[in-house]
Amino acid sequence: MNHLPKVVAGLIAAQNNFDSMAYSHCFAETAIVYDEGKTHNGRKEIKDWIEEANNAYKTVMQPIEYLADNQILRAEISGSFPGSPLVLTYQFDIKGEEIHTLKII
Template structure:
């Protein structure tokens, strides 16, 4: 599967539980929407993913990518109810970085 560079880097950072590398995939003003909450800005995103990594130990295995809609479907496994689950990662990009990410079930 041919993924955009930032999505590939995001998946790699997630699977290595590297919160700093994960956050570096985003613009300074990026937003992440997950579990009913919005996380704004690179620092807040790094804090959110660091906490999530410690709590859930979630890994991502890409299973499909819709290039037109910028939606990654990934088998996500970890310490959370319903694991593993196919989650959808809805991306918007700005200057080759992630501007917006919405994670849905």
């Protein structure tokens, strides 16, 4: 997918390399992530959350489609979790080169 915003492409690359530090640096310092009914506030919480998930599930992402107008990514994720693979929707609020909000549905 050539038309992904640079920060989204960076997020996918960081996820697929299990690099929680690079993943967290795709976000603004005060960003918020909503996932599985939980809220992760700020870059440190986001780093800790994705590091824990990476260690537990080794999840990789394969983008399927990106809707630029709505800042929505649909991606297949696979890893060592029940039900793998799944298709999830990532709803972003991107300002400049940083993600300010991410809702994973």
